[in-house]
Amino acid sequence: EVQLVESGGGLVQPGGSLRLSCAASGFTVSSNYMSWVRQAPGKGLEWVSVIYSGGSTYYADSVKGRFTVSRDTSKNTLFLQMNSLRAEDTAVYYCARAPPSGTYYDFDYWGQGTLVTVSS
């Protein structure tokens, strides 16, 4: 059974850092296209970043230079390192899988989400 479990969210001050994890089971992270998508409270969905199976990474302009997506193949886990956090980064962060058979962005499995709150 495919499962994604995020962790690492919490309360952080503006300018601070946080590292999110997304532990996968039932499939191999490095063989799929893995994205982070966030949702601010009461708002819509915003794509944040992707790591391709080949290792290429892409980011939304709103987080470029501050966030870094990576993976650990031995742990079958996806990460999102978030630095220089701002109030507008407050959101539930989801990791999502896109299988290699699609367009790289057909998110067929999602985690339950982890809440990041940036506030002093």
Place this chain on the structure above:
Amino acid sequence: DIQMTQSPSSLSASVGDRVTITCRASQSISDYLNWYQQKPGKAPKLLIYAAFSLQSGVPSRFSGSGSGTDFTLTISSLQPEDFATYYCQQSYSTPITFGPGTKVDIK
């Protein structure tokens, strides 16, 4: 960036109603269009990919159509479990963008 719009932003409907939600892209995206359903406090769920392909396990009352810039999600007979917010998403180019959502609630 490709902008996605949806209409209506919300609608009220009854069980058994036929419901149609439209999505428009700011430029042609061929058929690189997905639809998701999200219930409060839950992660989105993929319903339709590539404009009209039904995701495995999704009831056949859901269907998608369109290409280029204009797309439609149709629920042929609304069921109680379908009350939720629906998002379209373009998978044509990065940055990937979602529509603002359409909330379907009970009339």
